[in-house]
Amino acid sequence: MSRSPAPGPLVEVSVATLGLVVPLLGLVAGQAVLALRRYGASPAVDRVDVTVKPSGGAPAGAAVIEIAAFGDSAMAGVGVHQPADALPVQLAQRVADSAGHPVHVVGYARAGARTIDVLARQVPLVRRVPDVSVLVIGTNDVTGITPPATLLRLSSALLDALESLGAPVVMSSLPEFRAMRLMPHPLMEAVLGYGAVVGAVQRRAAADRPLVHLVDVRGAVGSEFFNEGTMSADAFHPSAVGYGRIADALVPAVLSVLGTAQTLETTHDHQAE
Structure with missing residues (x-):
């Protein structure tokens, strides 16, 4: 059963913001195209489907x-x-090391995906019930200006679909856009403005869902992406170091929903002895 929330005041405010941001995005669209041509796009790694083992070994069975x-x-x-440098594998390795269990991670993500793409093209590919689903989405809904009411409906439907897989969901907040040096001004200002709208819509969609844990990754590690080495050569995507910091921000929530927070605490206590 769908849990799509009614539009309400948030979407009314978002529509007003959209009215201010869209003309600005239109004015800088050519600038964005030139920037993308100048810097290009880094290729994605091969599709992730790997099992990682705890660095300290795992008990038999x-x-x-x-x-x-x-x-x-x-x-x-x-x-x-x-x-091994991609976010899913780095996250899996941290979970394995903390939980003391092997972790099998399957990546369904695709470059350029919006919320609707995850719902329509990624979730239907799942054939094995996960213990936890991890979601990073929204940047392309910002740059593609997905309307707030549409995004609210799609985000709710996507979270419904992920919950229906039978596992909790750990969802990342939007990234620190200001660290993406690829985006010139005034495109940056437009992205920051509409990013605030998209972030608010995502928080509303995730609210009152016990199985959904929204992690403020930007608040936790966003400032670190202004440091040298955290962004890749394209100045738009994280580097291996940057993905590692995102994994660090997500892993406590993943461990929590897996019921392994106590395991992590015990492991740290043993290491300290």
């Missing part, structure tokens, strides 16, 4: 944790060249 990774270029590994 330890159950394998299943992670399903959905989203856009950030989850698809654009900006790095080795699968």
